[in-house]
């Protein structure tokens with residue numbers, strides 16, 4: 001899916017995956033993933049949303065285990081999903097604040113039940129009271145490793161039709177127009193181009209493109 005961005009800029013180490021794990025010799029369920037920023041310790045919004053919670057619950061007054069999260073921020077997404085980012089050193093947002101993806105939320109830390117600076121990252125889709133595997137939303141594997149957000153591609157701001165981002169860069173123009181004219185870009189036509197500069201291509205679409213390209217070659221080189 002990959003609808004969320006990793007909550008850091010630069011490289012991020014996933015050091016403890018979602019699911020069953022042993023922590024300090026005790027088997028347990030890990031309802032999120034543990035992330036460590038390698039280039040930056042600033043924690044950023046994984047999507048647009050509203051800050052639902054920004055707090056720390058003292059252990060003494062806690063009837064649940066929420067104190068374990070230390071200083072944490074909950075970001076509420078438009079679709080009802082709630083994202084928890086925990087163990088912060090510093091919280092830099094307040095409840096009710098509106099944020100955009102990439103905005104600063106806080107600083108990675110080691111507060112609460114934590115054994116080293118990291119961010120416990122937990123995703124609860126609308127209506128769910130426990131975390132699901134967040135890695136599919138982030139477009140990464142649920143495995144220890146180093147990950148990074150995809151580099152963002154600048155979208156053309158020119159007023160192409162039918163919408164922004166439909167106008168190819170100069171260096172790509174000739175080939176994009178050729179591919180549209182030959183019907184290689186599925187769903188596109190010269191009359192109504194549907195070319196979006198920052199579109200992802202699925203494997204299915206890629207196969208269609210390859211197949212269509214092979215057909216075009218046949219048309220070019222067939223002896224008639």
Ligand SMILES: [Zn+2]
Pocket residue numbers: 016030032033034119120121
């Ligand atoms: Zn964790």
